[in-house]
Amino acid sequence: MASASTPLPLPPYNPQIYKRLIARANERAKLISERPTSAFVREVFGTNANGNGGGVVVVEHDWHTLPSKLLKLANYLREHPSFQSLQQQQLENADNSNCGDKRMESFDTVRRQLAAAVFAHTMKSKNNSFIDNFRRLFEALLNARQKKWRMENSMMMDDSMGIEDNSNNDNNIDEEWLLQEEEQLYQSLAISGWVPIQLRHPFREALQSVTMNVIQQLVAGNYDEEGILDRVLQWKNDILLPWTYSVIGPDTFINEKWEAQLEYIASECFIHVRMKELFDLTTDYPDSLPAIRELSVALERTGRLWYAQLSVEWRNALISRLLHPGAETSQIIEVYISTIKVLRAMDPSGELLQVVTQPVREYLHGRTDTIRCIITSLTDEENGGELYEELRRHDAKPLEEAQLDEDDDDEPPTFDWEPLPSILKRRGVISGQVGRVASSSRRSGDILAMLVGIYGSKELFVKEYSIMLADKLLGNLEFDTDKDVHNLELLKLRFGEASLHQCEVMVKDIDDSKRIQSNIHSTLHTHDRRGDFGDPPVVDAAIVSHNFWPALQREEMKYHPTIKSKVDEFSIEYAKLKNPRRLIWMKQLGSVEIEVEAYEEDADGNLVSHIKDVSCTPAHANLLAYFEDRSEWASKALSIETKMSEDMVRKRMGFWVNQRVVQSRRLRDGDDIMYNLVSVSEASDANDTSFQQDDDGQEHAVSIGAHEEEAMKVYESYIIGMLKNLGQLPLDRIHSMLKTFVAGSDHMYDKTTQQLAVFLKQLCKEEKLECSPDGLYQLVSQNESRKPPR
């Protein structure tokens, strides 16, 4: 008969125990088969008493009959003379203890004989169902009690405990019957004296499975409520304690310290339930704080034995639910942060933190956009969340300081220092990884330090930050740097002044640009000698100290004369203002707002026009400027005029085609593309439908591509150098040599062999290197010079 509540996987049976019991029982069964007790047992338990030598009985597979059988056995014992005399003696309350002992002994003998007979006769059956039935009986009893208790408490407790109430009505009858029989059953059990010995295992199993079920119902999914553990313990006091007491009897209860055992069992079950929910606890972090606190209390209560398994479960939960391609990097970082926070609350030693988060750190290290993600959320006020707050913490410590804390201790070193005992080593499950716990900053769980620790150094972060800052500053049309200055100051607190010097210069450049721009504009305004049509100066510039900026994209481009005159005006004023400095324009960078007016004479000779405002890159505007001179241009001609590559011309003209300013068509002969202006009527028709097309991403990513390329360029000279000296080299060799030689210089060699292979292929394409079929790389020129003699 199944219990009412949902079954959980039970702690596994130990079949060994039963086998041993059976073997022993069989031996004894032969010995005792002639005793009177055996005869009685046969009478109670079965009919075919004389079936075989041992007189083994086929046991009925129903625990419902157990109470009555137990009663019979108990009555047999009660009627036994030795029991009678024992009772009598207790009634007389005699001081003569010797005599009492003797009587006790004789009763014990009878009892033992009976037990031996029973178990000898019942053990042999296939499924240990006799013992099993006891487990069921105990379970049913406990469940019945639990249900009753729940009914009584349903007024106080809310619905979280009443869900199972309407399960199946068959059980209700059982329960009522059981509760009626209860008292008698316990008495029978007490007289038989089986519970502490023969029925120890079924009893414990029943206890554990019911506790597990109940706690599951009480606890699961409920993170944000305080006092759940208290409720569990309350339940233990209300149900488990009296039940155990009555089943096991007062003597054993005290002798075996069942009160403590029950508390342990309850805590353990609590931990088990929570262990399945670790991931949800983590993601719900601030709300799940009560659950986390209680979990750590329970962990302490069980003597920290569960830490090791907890960390394994946690790791597995993170791996299976978080570290897969479907999760966004920002999500992973978020969970990582909450994991750090949870563990900070749970385990101040930081040991769990190290073990649990290790796979996350490794995984994040493998993702390319991790740093970018971290920095974005560090500096993003609106969406930054946790990290933004973290950066603004008042007790923020510089990273180096946090990492060096241990060394800077003022206390003199002592020789009797011993490492703290590892909480994980007790069961030795993951002892191997504990050794990795290195710096105190990791122990302390400083989130930023943990994040930086993924990469081992802050340099990468600073580098990535400078790239992002460059992008942001160059896109900052208002030259408004307040926020960046603010962020920079905060970052300086954590990363140190020196490492962010470069970024400071960048911000200052933009500040200066603002001043220079207003200065130049006012100068141009005052001695504007162009009189009435003197339009206000339109050019401004972000003037960078390029040594301090990440590599910016460069591309050759020639301005259209009208644009050039305007830009030069600015350059000349700058040269006057900052003599002897002068400007070198990075012509394709920046942004431009223009008003495009298409006009024509219609059939009646009236002037019609269509005006639209467009913002685009300088390169786009430059191209369109050529259409002022002529309404038709071929892509090749434009490429020659602007010095842009023809590909880029086509790509950029695509923008104007989309804007319905020009239309394109392919010429029949050759691959030239012809662009001509769209007529006014068409342009105005298309006005509403003109969709906002994003500029091609490449124009925006001011520096990323250029940056990586430049990084690789550094290695090119090394590679060419080593090939010049050594002739042919395989990929691995080049890789290891680069590792050795480049390590000492400013540019660390941190590429993988795959990245190197890609780069080498690139060099082959540029015809600088050659790759032989057996994977050896060599210089091209060398090869050619060698060939002719053959």
Next chain:
Amino acid sequence: MPPTMITTTSPNNNNRNNTKLKIKIKRWHGVARWTWGVGSSGERNNNNNDDDMDHGEMDDDDGICIVCQGPYEGAAPGCKYPGDECPVVWGRCGHAFHLQCVSAWLRSQEQGDASGGGSATPSCPTCRAEWEYGGSNSAASSGSGNNGAVLTNTRGQSAGESGS
């Protein structure tokens, strides 16, 4: 007109030909870098004409101040920001250095004088010619009051004035 124009056969040919375009620039936000205009030789590029400005874009060869071995557009040791805080000065011989760098050099020469060793007159770190501020384009280095202020406690001030 290029010959390609003739091959057009689109039906709205007429329309297209009389459509004109006018562009009004409302704002041109460019990106530029600044340079002291010192070539890799350490001597000034004086041809400040338009052609140079165009080709300058591809001119990657930044000069290096031989005293600090840093680019002229960088910051000399002890300076936080490049540019205004770390100006470049020219000697009469045409060689350029960061102001801080050449001042330190001249100071060390002076001290060498006092202790008996070293040359009698301050010399250019590059060519050992007698050092005098100014160079060919004198307005440049000593023109701004800013630079003059920095120069006050160095020997350079008198030289700067004589240059201008």
